Amino acid sequence: MGTESISVLSGCAVIVRGQPRGGPPPERQINLSNVRAGALARRAVQGQPDTKDTPDEPWAFQAREFLRKKVIGKEVCFTVENKTPQGREYGMVYLGKDTSGENIAESLVTEGLATVRREGIRGNNPEQARLCDLEDQAKAAKKGLWSEGGGAHTIRDLKYTIENPRNFVDSLHQKPVNAIIEHVRDGCIVRALLLPDYYLVTVMLSGVKCPTFKREADGSETPEPFSAEAKFFTESRLLQRDVQIILESCPNQVILGTILHPNGNITELLLKEGFARCVDWSMAVYTQGAEKLRAAERSAKERKVRIWKDYVAPTANLDQKDRQFVAKVMQVMNADAIVVKLNSGEHKTIHLSSIRPPRLEGEEKNKDKDKRFRPLYDIPYMFEAREFLRKKLIGKKVNVTVDYIRAATSAMETGGVPAFPERTCATVTIGGINIAEALISKGLATVIRYRQDDDQRSSLYDELLAAEARAIKNGKGLHSKKEVPIHRVADISGETQKAKQFLPFLQRAGRSEAVVEYVFSGSRLKLYMPKETCLITFLLAGIECPRGSRNMPGGMQVAEPYSEEATFFTKELVLQREVRPFHIRSCHLHACDVWSRRSFYPVLNCGKCVYRQLWANYEEKPKEEVAQLTEEKERVAKYRAVYVTEITDGLHFYAQDVETGTKLESLMESMRGEIAAQPPVEGSFSPRRGDFCIAKFGDGEWYRARIEKVESPAKVHVYYIDYGNREILSSTRLAALPPAFSTRTLPPQATEYAFAFIQVPQDDDARTDAVDSVVRDIQNTQCLLNVEYSGIVCPHVTLQFADSKDDVGLGLVKEGLVMVDVRKEKHLQKMVTLTGICNLCALKCTSLFPSRASDGSQFVLL
Template identity: 30%
Template sequence: MSYIVFAVDNADRLTLLGPPTPEGPNLKQIALSFIQAPKLARRSSTGEFGPEEPFAFEAVELMRTTFIGKPVKFTEDYVIDVLQRHAGRLELSGGEDASVLLLQNGFATVSEHIPARMEKTLFAKYSALMNEAKMAKKGIFAPDAASHTRVLRDLTAEETSKLGEKLKGKVVLVRVEQVLSPTICMVSAEKFPRTQISVRMPGVTIKDSDCLAVSTAARFHTERYLLHRKVKIAFEGWILLVHSWLSDFLQGCISTELLLHGFVKINVSTLAFTNHADALRAAEKEAREKRQGLWKNWEESGESGTLQVKYGTAAAEAPGLAVNNANSNDGPEYKGPLSFSAVVVQIVNGDTITVRSDEKGELIRVSLAGVRSSKNVTREQDGRSPETRVSYTDYEWEAREFLRTHYIGKRVIVQVEYARQIFETKEVRPVVLVKIPETGANIGLSLLETGYATFLLGKNDVCSEASLLQIAAEKAREKGLGTYGKGKPPVQKIVELHHLGNARGKYYLSFLQRGMQGNRPPLLKGVVDAVLGGGSLRVYIPKENFQIPVKVAGIITPMGAANSSETADPFAEESKDFAVTRLQQFNVEIQVHTVDRAGNFISTVFLPDGTNFSIATVEAGLGTVANADRLPYYQQLIDAEKKAQKEGKYIWSNQSSIPQRAAKLMAERNANGVNCYSRSFGPKSEFIPYVLSEVGEDGYSVYLQEQGDENEERLETLQDLANKVSSLNGEYQPKRGELVVAQYRKDKSWHRAKVLHAKKGEQIVTVLFVDFGTVSETSVKSVRAIPRGPEFALLRDLEPLARLVRLAFLKSKVPSPEANAGYACDVAYEYTDGAVIAKEVYQDGQGNVYYTVTVNENVPSLSETLLQRGVALLDRIAESVDPSEYQRHEAAQAIARRSHKGMWQYGDIDDESDGEI
């Protein structure tokens, strides 16, 4: 059977086109047998490009140039069942062999041993060709082969804009890498070698693709003449669609071909971007008269020249779309953008979302075309009770969660199909297709595939991807997923708490603080359902099935106006937008510290990447520090506020911009001098022998163990108890923050440890051996719970024998913290093998203690040594604690500065004025 090479997916992976069949195109996936060619970069599930092997691009270019679109003879050797490909050899009609071509150029390899089913003569031939290429150092055998590797990536919005302006009006030779739809292709070119861009044909669209057969034939037609071929395209214009240009394919004008066959229709909104508008109109007219493709059932009397969009009617892409009520001919007009890039900021329900436009930053609520969720939500409230019981049924909760977990915060392309007016609110709402630009995935289609929503179009509604949406819904029906399942739909019940007051708030606080260790509340997983203001949230706690009101701890943010008679604080809107962008409907972790008089839960909120939202808000200049003295990150808040104040960000841009409540608290805080250190007195302020058991991860803190017989006895007693626990208890799943008994891997001994990191289902946990200060990873099998009872009370209650202290007169924050912390650790380990003397010098407001650590009173201390090596910075705020000691440390830093050591290598990096980095 004769074939034509339809596509070259990789140098050794091709698609052949055979004689047509009644079922449609006869495509055959093949692989070249017995050889391996380098692999091109492919997109991963996240949409990013994966790695590419050396000379993969050159190999595939050779194959495409030589074979694409040409008749070939295929000899099958075997079938690869896993890939559903036929493996064999490919020859042109002139006798040129594809495998031989690749081997001769050093673009393929053969295994060292003869594969099964391969003839010896063929193996000898292939091996000889490969060895010749290897001797000639061709292709992948070249010494510089590694340099022939492309690193592909997607362009940023700024890079896209610049490239669009650069290409506009030019004719470029490109290679069509992928056909996304009959009118949209991904292309690459020498002018942009490290990326692929999306181009669409101006003046045409597949708006009315109800007929699956026509839609499939249209895509095949484009692939048949463009896929993997080099073609010339004219970049006619660049529009708001990210990574998308309007381009005329000059090879036979494919747009005209598609219109003549009735595969596409005229697109009025982009017709102005092409120079062939008259030819396109003539082609569509001819197809209409011949009843081709989409015009098969066309009737002349049914045509209308209006551009109005009635309630539920498909929108013609015009500058303004009329939106009429069902009972009236007059109505508002939708004048918003017809296609734009945006970010998803809220999932309203299973078929409605809110996006923020990239161009203007405005929030736009849109409905997903062709998708309908149940919206079956009931709310029950008993009189004036602060608890409202909300029930989600018929997969409404699941639909919302699917969209939230997969698309919240994602950049998308929004294409308006039509607009409708919401009867209750008179809102004019666009009905749209929403796609991920990197993959072209339609989020409505993805939702339909889960079965959590159904496919529905009104009598006059038109969606350009209706057939694809319908197929997705049918697949879900066939699999019995979601709403199509035979079982009873799940019911999700949530208790929303409002206006609790102090007494009721304390009742619920006890639930939210279960598992509290000391003064540290437990970390609770949650979802920010709504952002009410810069520091005011509503957070859903899955563990308790509560939705609670939350005030972000430690900060005050500008307040918006509660009603029209009030005036909002300056930058209130910016503060709220900052919170919406980073928090709304994202997964977070919170620590609930207390509850205020109104029943709001004062909480620390951690973003998905671990960022403390309080610190981030203050650092952005959209909040001030307030009531944070007891928070463990108080100093970080102070530092962030100073930085924002120094840079004049937002509320610090003008004195009148600071919220009045915040200004009052700031005055009180400055009057109290909370940034000052307090000198230590007592027995510990004199040098005492210690063992430096471990260096902290920051390099500027150490763990100290007191020396003495009493301490040695305690260690022996604790180890005996730990050994007993290891034999008594079986395995269990440790939780973060727990005090446990764990085995130290290096010497197989058992000691007390605190769990720093543990995830359910993982077999490795990270622990801190509290009596030594060592952080280590160990398996779950090597962790035991400490039993209850008086026998093991010492294990539970005895304070850690290794105390974490900070090194006096050193800053905790330095430039390039990871690198310098590593250097500091190396210096500390080099400084001593364990035995030291140390004394407590001062404390800060957070309860941290600062020690001078040395091996001898007559030699430089560890702090001085770090300063001399240039791996630490002097803390100028500590000067008032002990001026004489401070001068010694200042002299040590001067040595590193003069000699340009460490951080001083390229000159001064410290700020003399305030000591802040």
């Protein structure tokens, strides 16, 4: 009968089973006829003091190992010669599909690892006679049991317990240990023999949990769904196999580890096939990458296999466009919530998945008793968390991946606590950075702990836990043992007397900086002034926006036309942004002074000309023709196609002419072919400043370069002349430039340019924001370039997108990322004026004005 051997009980007994059909197949124990191998060690039965541990008999373990390596995982054939009344079966086992294969009993006797039962030998039994002959030959050769010394050295020092398992695990430093899997309890718990010291330990797989067999009060076991299949899955792959185990942790005397087999990682396979689920409490110690386990579990969920057959994803009801999208951040609501603007123009509130913002100590327990609103500044680290998000996100585009939708809760469900509306919880990233993870790593938020079966969590939950562990270890923010930061902020936005007292102080301060905390209407705002640590309400001078609806003593006042549009317009431009500089002009003043009116005439006229909003019905009065001054020199607009290859931190960029692109490709192909035919000798090149060379980039390819600085052989500064990027390399990654590919054959293809009419921000953060925007928009893309004027370092140019013909620099001004560099040349005034108007629209100018004041708490800013 052809079958598979799954375990070896001793040197003369094996467990076999057939192929699975609809479930784990039945098992049979076959004892080898006519031979006997030594008995293996046995542990005393716990709870029975009259039993004792028994050691191995000499050569017993070696016989077991010989048989194990012969048959485990192999197809075998067996014959049953005798069956006892107790059901024990005796027979012969052969390797292969039939009895023509190797006779296992004969092999054991030949190696001196088993003795022949000679009692009751029948003369007509050729199998017994052959075994006796083989035993005589083993005796003559002094093999195994018949060797000199009695075999005392073959008895294992088997250790059933470890005195201090935590220290034992720590001493291994998470290095792989050779082992044999002796028993499989369920899909994720095994008994392993650690080699070469013969520790017999129970190991639970880190990061996962399989369906198990629940032990009832009467001692019986009730299998959970798929528990038998999970056990069979692990058993058929690992039982009595040679493996390596990484012992990773030992909490509460339970050893957690990962079992590595040449054919794969059983932990990941169990998850992928739907036999296990991830568990948070042990996921943190998994050394092979928790993201692999999450990906394997996600694969099983998507295929709805086994334990996930009834699984419904938290975002199953959402379309793909609603699950992942790019949006612009308009407002930071809290340390865990933002308002974004979708491409459709709709505003949507997004909550960061699986994080909890800072809160007062004991707030969770007493939240039903103390329902008072607490300002942002009163909660430790809440202001720091909000500021981190504000500086990082406001006005920028982010990638949003919706993880789950938290259903609305009623007051009854929350035990009297105010109800929460439905929440869209998502992972928000910008520039590849997970905002929630960054917030937690700085100790400005904590991770929410879930029930094991709660699937409504961040898709990057393990990264959040790891970030929190780092923050705790380093004592960051909420986890710091230092005194919490205290912010004493004077709110004078609603008190006339306080406002009048503060006015002289604010006027003396001159130019100040502030953050727009709230937008009441298109021209009425609330500012937080960090230097003065106060909150003020102020109005924009020289303009008047439509009033919104509001409660009045006589009833609700109807909103004026375009009031909502004006409010949203102002919000989009300045809400939670830093505004600077400005002057406090007055308190309780209807700001209609001549200066401010004159300042806004050009903008009013611009709005009338395009008939926007309030001016939709405006009729232009006839004007006399104005003579146009003839310019001595006309601006030349001769755009050519370029390919942008590099953006510098100073907002310069490098580009290649598209026209010569084929020449560069041909040169690179020929150069690399020659290098492949005759590879340079490593270390033979001595770099000197100014020399041209070839350098091996991170992609393994060679490129033309110039040496800019030599600090040491291990630190050579190179500049890639065809692409514009720079790198520090070891001299072993440099070689001489072949003469056939020198700059005489083809000049350097990367040319440095700067944006015309643009002031590079002096502030590091502002400059970084501008650079990030340019990198996202034009790096490694084809654009149109026109040289406007020369500069000290490089030409200053205007750059257009190849498809839309929109000006890149103008877009930066509109986004409020840069200021305009005013040029005096007459032929450039048209471009300067156009860019200057956009500069004004972006509210990056130095004047902000109020429209009206209703009480003394509102300030006029110029």
